[in-house]
Amino acid sequence: MGVSMRDGVKLAVDEINKKGGVLGRPIVLVERDDEAKNEVGVQIAQELINKEGVVATIGFVNTGVALASQRFYEEAEIPVLNSVATGSAITKQFEPPQFKDNYVFRFAANDTIQSGMIVEEAITRQGFKRPAILADATNYGQLGRDDLVKALAAKGLKAVAIEKFNIKDVDMTSQLLRAREASADVILTYGIGPELGQIANGMAKLGWKVPLIGSWTLAMGSFIDTAGPNGDGAMMPQTFIQNPNTPRRKAFIEAYQKSFAIDRMPSPVSAAQGYDSVYVLAAAIEQAKKTDGPALKDALENLKVKVEGVVTIYDRPFSRGDHEAITANIPVFGVVKGGRVVAARDEDIAGEKAIRIKQSGQ
Numbered sequence: 001m002g003v004s005m006r007d008g009v010k011l012a013v014d015e016i017n018k019k020g021g022v023l024g025r026p027i028v029l030v031e032r033d034d035e036a037k038n039e040v041g042v043q044i045a046q047e048l049i050n051k052e053g054v055v056a057t058i059g060f061v062n063t064g065v066a067l068a069s070q071r072f073y074e075e076a077e078i079p080v081l082n083s084v085a086t087g088s089a090i091t092k093q094f095e096p097p098q099f100k101d102n103y104v105f106r107f108a109a110n111d112t113i114q115s116g117m118i119v120e121e122a123i124t125r126q127g128f129k130r131p132a133i134l135a136d137a138t139n140y141g142q143l144g145r146d147d148l149v150k151a152l153a154a155k156g157l158k159a160v161a162i163e164k165f166n167i168k169d170v171d172m173t174s175q176l177l178r179a180r181e182a183s184a185d186v187i188l189t190y191g192i193g194p195e196l197g198q199i200a201n202g203m204a205k206l207g208w209k210v211p212l213i214g215s216w217t218l219a220m221g222s223f224i225d226t227a228g229p230n231g232d233g234a235m236m237p238q239t240f241i242q243n244p245n246t247p248r249r250k251a252f253i254e255a256y257q258k259s260f261a262i263d264r265m266p267s268p269v270s271a272a273q274g275y276d277s278v279y280v281l282a283a284a285i286e287q288a289k290k291t292d293g294p295a296l297k298d299a300l301e302n303l304k305v306k307v308e309g310v311v312t313i314y315d316r317p318f319s320r321g322d323h324e325a326i327t328a329n330i331p332v333f334g335v336v337k338g339g340r341v342v343a344a345r346d347e348d349i350a351g352e353k354a355i356r357i358k359q360s361g362q
Contacts, residue, residue, distance in 0.1 A: 001061040001192070001220065004267035005084050006031065007260050008274035009058055011252075014259075016278065022285045027278075030054055034065050041065035045072040055291040056081060058277050061270065063087030064139035070094075074103050077293035079300060081277040082106040084270045086114065086215070087143045091323040103297055105318055107273040107280075107311070109239050109326045111190075114215050115147035117237045121333060122186050122213050123155050132161040132184035134175055134199055136191035144190030144215055160184050169195055172202040180208050189214030196234075197226025204230040211235070219334055219341040221266040231336045235344055238334040239311045239326055240272035243343065245354050252310045264340065276309030280317065280325075283307050313357055330356040 010029065017026045030052045034041040041060075048054045049072055057073060060066035061084040073080045074094045080103060082090055088111045094102045122128050131152065135145035145162065152159060160182040163175035176199070179187065187203075187210055189196055196218055203209070211233065217223065218236035227234075242265055244250035256271060257263060265271050284299035285291055300318050307314040317325040332353075333344035343349045 001084055001217075001267045001270045002033070002036075004265055004270040005059065005061060005274035007256065008271035009083075009278055011255055011259055011271075012275045012278035015255075016282055022282045023289065027282070034060075034062070034069075036062045036065060038064050038068040041069040042072070045069040049073065049076045049078060054078065055285075055293070056281055056296060058083055058274065058281065060085040060090075062138070062140060063090065063143060066090050067093065067139065070104050074099070077101070077103060077297070079281075079293060079296050080104045081281055082108065083273045083277040084108055085140075086111050087140060088112045088147060089143065096320070101294070101297060102320075102323055103293065105300055105323045105325070107277045107325045108269075109216065109237060109328075109331045110324060111144045111147045111215070113326070113328045113331065114237045115144065115151040116328065117331060117333070118148065118188055118213055118215065119151035119155060121235065122188060122211070123152070123157065126186070126211070128186040128211070129157075130160045130183055130185045131157070131188050132163065132179035132182060132186070133159045133188050134163045134165065134172070134179070134191070135189065136195055137164050137166050140192075141190045148188055148190065159188070165191070165195055167192075167195065170198050172199050173206070176202050176206055176208065180206065184210060186211045186213060189218065192217045193220030193222030193224075194226050196220075196223045197231065200227035200230040200234065216269055216331075218336070219267070219269060221264060224336055224339055224341075227336075232338065234336045235333050236335075236341075237331040238269055238341065239331050240269050241332070241334050241341055241343055241349070242268040243349065245349055248308055249310050268341070272310045276307075276311050276314070279307050279309060280314050313355060315357060317358060325358065327358045329359050332356075 032044045056079045058081045063085045066085040135141035161179040213235045218234045288295040288299040332348040334341040335344040
């Protein structure tokens with residue numbers, strides 16, 4: 001996730017700098033790896049603010065790291081463009097009126113959106129009645145689990161089993177056996193690629209065939225590679241699928257493949273959202289005509305130009321009371337087929353639906 005996001009960011013910066021940069025100056029990237037550890041993220045945030053003097057930060061792929069680190073940017077009045085982490089609480093940490101201003105913006109589909117989509121797909125569209133939830137022990141997994149529980153409750157349902165696993169676990173047999181003994185007819189997941197792959201492998205080992213429907217991370221290359229053929233059929237919400245179905249997406253995919261000598265993006269969603277966040281930030285700097293934090297925040301909340309990204313066209317993506325660029329109408333379902341993620345339903349990405357625009361009031 002992090003490498004894909006970083007490379008999407010680098011690609012956008014290279015493109016912008018080749019055209020003269022922003023306000024006549026090149027964008028300079030300062031890159032740090034938080035190692036998906038809260039305490040490292042906190043240290044890095046303070047370093048970037050106090051030593052590097054960054055004007056904005058693009059990043060965070062982990063909900064826990066984001067929630068631990070964002071307060072330093074809030075205190076310093078420096079915008080955070082959260083391009084991957086999806087925990088529903090991320091943009092609500094510093095909402096007015098409890099806080100004067102909110103400096104956290106997001107370009108990912110939050111977990112309230114995703115959990116609602118997952119439950120709608122599993123329960124309403126496919127008709128399953130006895131879901132089980134498997135979620136990892138991180139903040140991401142447990143907050144996502146809670147969102148799934150709420151979404152199921154809205155349908156008048158409870159999960160027949162709720163199981164937890166740890167990062168780096170390779171044997172999910174006990175969790176899967178309890179779900180099977182509870183007569184689960186579908187598995188809903190919140191975790192990241194490698195462990196999700198072990199869920200698919202564990203189901204195959206048990207000879208237990210029920211659908212796997214989960215959050216966007218089922219599209220990660222590490223899930224696809226870990227699960228192999230066992231991962232085929234897994235479904236997940238996606239803001240971006242590596243499909244050149246518009247000229248803008250085609251150009252982005254080809255430039256990414258060429259720049260990083262890779263065919264399949266490890267995490268297309270992360271790459272696309274990182275890429276788009278740079279273009280929106282650049283537009284905000286151009287509008288503000290300066291780079292101090294309050295001016296950038298105001299520009300992001302009142303962006304006057306449309307920014308054509310690869311996920312969507314950003315037409316006033318934020319306002320003072322809404323720091324979520326992605327609304328529920330934008331993501332579509334992807335499905336793993338033969339080592340790739342493709343659209344689960346071709347009609348979801350055809351014609352006018354190829355580019356989905358944020359709906360006001362969502």
